[in-house]
Amino acid sequence: MPKVARLGHVGLFVNDPEIMLEFYSRFLGMTVIDRDDRRVFLASCPDDDHHDLLLAEDRERCNEPQRLSFVLDTLSDLREFYAQILERGYQIDRVSNHGNAIGCYFRDPEFNRVEVYWHTDIDCPQPCNDTIDLTLSEDRILDVLDEMEASAGLLLPRTMASC
Missing domain, CATH: 3.30.720.110 (Signal recognition particle alu RNA binding heterodimer, srp9/1)
Structure with missing residues (x-):
C-alpha cells in the first residue's frame, strides 16, 4: 500500500494576505519565493523545495x-x-x-x-x-x-x- 513520504506543502485560504505574510515570513522566518496579486509562496528551506506554504486570498473560504x-x-x-x-x-x-x-x-x-x-x-x-x-x-x-x-x-x- 502506498504512503506519503513527507508533507509537500500546505495551502491556506486567507482574508488578509499582508497580515498573514508578516506572520509566516517575519514571525516564523519563512522565505517568500514567489508572489502574484492574490497568492504568496513561502519556503522554510528554499534550496530543498519551491514552497512549503501557499497563502491564497479567498474571502469566502478563509473562515474555515x-x-x-x-x-x-x-x-x-x-x-x-x-x-x-x-x-x-x-x-x-x-x-x-x-x-x-x-x-x-x-x-x-x-x-x-x-x-x-x-x-x-x-x-x-x-x-x-x-x-x-x-x-x-x-x-x-x-x-x-x-x-x-x-x-x-x-x-x-x-x-x-x-x-
Whole structure:
C-alpha cells in the first residue's frame, strides 16, 4: 500500500494576505519565493523545495479553520517561539509533551491552528499527550523527558527508548 513520504506543502485560504505574510515570513522566518496579486509562496528551506506554504486570498473560504505544523531544530527554538507567542498575545490552545515531540498549539491572526514542535528522539507510542511547562529551564524539561522514560521502565539511550 502506498504512503506519503513527507508533507509537500500546505495551502491556506486567507482574508488578509499582508497580515498573514508578516506572520509566516517575519514571525516564523519563512522565505517568500514567489508572489502574484492574490497568492504568496513561502519556503522554510528554499534550496530543498519551491514552497512549503501557499497563502491564497479567498474571502469566502478563509473562515474555515485550517491547521499547520512546523518542525523546529532545538528545544531552545521551541521555548523561544513560546515566549514570542505569549508576547504577541496569540491564543495558545495547549502545550503538549507527546514523548516523541513537544509541541505548542496556538492560533494565527486568522484563527488557524498552528503547531510548532521539537522532536525529542524518544520512540514513544501514540497517543501520548502530557502537559508541559515551556517556562521551565531546558535542563528541567530534559529531566521531565528522562523521568518519563524511567517511569516507563526504560533506561535505554534516548534514540532507542520507547515510553
